[in-house]
Amino acid sequence: MLFVCTGNICRSPLAERLTAAALGSGAPITVVSAGTRALPGRPMDEGARRELVRLGGSAEGFASRPLTAEAVAHADLVLAASSEHRTTAVALHPVAAGRAFTIAEFGTLAGAVPADRVLDHRDPVRRARALLEEAGALRGLVRVDRPDIADPYGGSRRAYRAAARHIHDCLAVPVRLLTRLPA
Secondary structure, three states: OEEEEEOOOHHHHHHHHHHHHOOOOOOOOOOEEOOOOOOOOOOOOHHHHHHHHOOOOOOOOOOOEEOOOOHHHOOEEEEEHHHHHHHHHHHOOHHHHHEEEEEEHHHHHHHHHHHHHHHHHOOOOHHHHHHHHHHHOOOOOOOOOOOOOOOOOOOHHHHHHHHHHHHHHHHHHHHHHHHOOOO
């Protein structure tokens, strides 16, 4: 799972680290992030780090990295902070178009997927693939009101909190479907 934003210091690392925390250590699903204009090796922005910690994640050991065609090619799922980031990722590896969404789009589509179509799979990787397939089948059929997550970089605490809350809320259903124990 690859999260993408601009500098890879605010939105995508927030999403990466929140998802990784929810999946738990030792999860068979790899979660990483990158930025379309990232400088390599930068720490997480302080405002984003503060919100991440508040939501139960950790920025320890984080270092930004630029988005590459190889990263997109190796990702089974690409989740971008905005439509522009999604377009950039797909331009690097066009075959990824079917598995690239905005974070908000994927969250909305996952919410429309009948849970049993995902939860019937016990293996977490098969479950993730089922979620991707089901969400992809709903693309264009389910309305996404706010597909982009506003960039809080350089903004107020309120801007960081709003971005973090939007990311958290958008990821809630997909994470729940990936982590819920089968009945």
